[in-house]
Amino acid sequence: MLRKLPPLLFAAFFFMPITVNAEGPVTGVSHVWIREAPPGVQQLAGYFTLENFSNRPLAVVGITSPDFNSVMMYRKLQHSNRGELEPVTTLGIPPHKSIVLVPGGAHLILIKPRKRFFDGDLVTLTLRFSDHSSLTIMAPVRRDNPRH
Amino acid sequence: MHTGRILLFVVAAIVAILVGLGIGYRTLGRPGSAPKTAALLLRPPKSLPAFSLVDDRGVPFTRASLGGHWSLLYFGYTHCTDICPATLADLNQMAGELADLPTAERPQVYFISLDPKRDTPALLVRYVRHFNPAFTGVTGTVADLRALTAPLGVAFSYDPPDQSGNYTVDHSSVVFLINPANREAAIYTPPMISGRMAADYRAIIKYYGER
Numbered sequence: 001m002l003r004k005l006p007p008l009l010f011a012a013f014f015f016m017p018i019t020v021n022a023e024g025p026v027t028g029v030s031h032v033w034i035r036e037a038p039p040g041v042q043q044l045a046g047y048f049t050l051e052n053f054s055n056r057p058l059a060v061v062g063i064t065s066p067d068f069n070s071v072m073m074y075r076k077l078q079h080s081n082r083g084e085l086e087p088v089t090t091l092g093i094p095p096h097k098s099i100v101l102v103p104g105g106a107h108l109i110l111i112k113p114r115k116r117f118f119d120g121d122l123v124t125l126t127l128r129f130s131d132h133s134s135l136t137i138m139a140p141v142r143r144d145n146p147r148h
Numbered sequence: 149m150h151t152g153r154i155l156l157f158v159v160a161a162i163v164a165i166l167v168g169l170g171i172g173y174r175t176l177g178r179p180g181s182a183p184k185t186a187a188l189l190l191r192p193p194k195s196l197p198a199f200s201l202v203d204d205r206g207v208p209f210t211r212a213s214l215g216g217h218w219s220l221l222y223f224g225y226t227h228c229t230d231i232c233p234a235t236l237a238d239l240n241q242m243a244g245e246l247a248d249l250p251t252a253e254r255p256q257v258y259f260i261s262l263d264p265k266r267d268t269p270a271l272l273v274r275y276v277r278h279f280n281p282a283f284t285g286v287t288g289t290v291a292d293l294r295a296l297t298a299p300l301g302v303a304f305s306y307d308p309p310d311q312s313g314n315y316t317v318d319h320s321s322v323v324f325l326i327n328p329a330n331r332e333a334a335i336y337t338p339p340m341i342s343g344r345m346a347a348d349y350r351a352i353i354k355y356y357g358e359r
Contacts, residue, residue, distance in 0.1 A: 035233055038226070038278035040271060045229045074230075084318045085230075103234035104321075104338055145237045145342075 026054045027093075027129070029137050031100075034110065036119050036143045044117070046071070046108035046125070046139060050091075051098035059130040060091040060099075067123045069112035076105055090130070103145065119143040183351035185334070186344050193331035193356075199296040201260070201288035204272040209258075209286045211330050218255040218353060219326040220336075223302050225263035225317045226275045232259075234340070235321060236279040241342035243280055246349060253353060255325070261287040262297070262304045263317050300324060300332065325349070327356060 032048040052058045063071040073091055077084040091106070093099050101107045110123070117123060121141040128134045182189055201209040220239060224232035239257050246254055259276045261267035264287045267275075272285025287293070297304065304319035323336040323345075334352050336345055 035237075038233065039274045041226065041275075043227070043229045045233070085316070104231050107230050109229050143237075144241060145234060 026131075026133070027052060027058065027135060029127075029135065031146070032125075032137055032139045033142045033146070034117070034123050034139045035103075036117060036141050037113070042112050044068075044110045044113065044141075045103070046110055046123075047101045047103065048108075048137075048139070049098055049100045050093060050127075052093040052095060055095050056131070057095060058093045060093075060127050061089070061130050062128040063108060064126050064128075065110060065124055067114050067117070068110040069114075070110075071125070072109045072111065074107055074109055117141045183348075183355050185348040185351055186341075187325065187334040187336045187348040187352065189334050189352065189355075190332055193327050193329070193333045196326065196330050196332060197295060197299045199288075200292055201286050201296070202269060203258075204269045204276065204285035206269050209288075214326050214330050216328050217252065218328060218349075220255045220257045221260060221300075221324040221326060222258070222322075223260045223262055223297065223304070223319055224321070225261050225319070226267050226271060227263065227314070228317065228319075231321045231338075233279075235323065236276070236283070238340040238342045238345065239283070239323070240280045242345045242349070243282070245342060245346035249350075255349065257283045259283060259285050260293070260296075261285060262293060262319055263287075263306075264289060264293070325352065 028051040030049045030051075032046075034044050034046045037044045050060065060073065063073065065071050073088050074085045075088050075091075077086050091099055099106065108125075119141055122138045123141060124136060125139050126134055126136045182191060196211050196214070198211055203209040203213070222232075222235055222239065224235070226232070236259060243254070243257065257280065259272070261272060267285075267287050269285065269287065272287060276283040276285040296302075302320045302322075304317055307316045307318065309315040321338060323340065324332055325334040325336065327333040333356065334348070336348070
């Protein structure tokens with residue numbers, strides 16, 4: 001399995017939607033990345049944009065990774081000016097809408113990596129949806145923020 | 149006819165100059181006037197309180213430590229998964245965009261941990277150097293931290309620990325620009341966009357350099 005992403009492929013991976021579903025194009029994932037953790041840090045943040053192409057509401061009901069002990073989903077508390085977060089068990093996506101996980105907003109926390117991941121490594125994530133479908137993606141690890 | 153052409157040329161030249169001045173004024177502001185920045189400019193710069201902390205080498209870190217150079221202060225903690233590393237990565241990118249400045253004009257970046265229980269100086273060294281070898285970690289007792297955070301308006305509180313004993317620290321997420329006279333000159337607020345932060349920094353130090 002490819003575990004290290006060549007630099008030239010990185011951008012393509014970052015912007016390439018990945019759509020997999022038995023009934024056709026239902027979800028698309030893009031802007032997937034995981035922040036490289038500083039030494040000693042056992043929790044990594046993950047981000048992506050997930051689009052619901054279907055006519056039905058959809059929700060992410062769980063995320064797992066063989067590379068981590070657990071993966072949690074967090075969102076910012078509404079009406080908070082101090083960035084307080086709350087864990088959530090689902091992330092809903094209305095029909096033909098998308099959810100965007102970015103630094104400072106909703107994001108994943110990947111807990112206790114099986115090994116230390118560095119810039120350019122790939123992490124496997126499997127997203128489970130409310131319609132019982134699932135999607136496995138490879139998320140590149142980045143040291144820097146994507147350029148604005 | 150000849151005189152008419154000259155007159156037309158003169159009028160066109162005047163209009164062109166006025167338009168140019170107008171564009172320059174809108175873009176750069178009046179010479180000597182405050183620059184238009186996304187960062188909140190404090191006029192006049194606000195004096196910092198006395199405080200007593202320690203840096204990641206175990207050296208006392210006080211108000212005097214900020215004298216003589218421009219500084220960027222960010223408050224967070226190393227167990228912060230999202231906004232702290234994101235901001236430190238932005239500050240690293242900002243530092244890269246300011247690398248052409250003379251050394252004396254480049255800002256020094258200080259990451260001040262609000263979690264002294266877990267963030268020892270030894271841990272802070274490894275943490276901040278991951279983002280940039282020139283960054284410095286700072287911490288202190290909660291009481292000593294509050295001597296600095298309260299006047300700056302940085303709020304922080306500790307959430308109850310989970311079953312594993314882990315806890316989060318809710319905190320303000322802004323970056324303070326301190327001038328070489330130990331005064332708070334500007335505040336960067338999210339979203340932190342390194343290119344814009346660097347452009348603001350250049351405009352702010354130029355503005356204060358002319359005063």
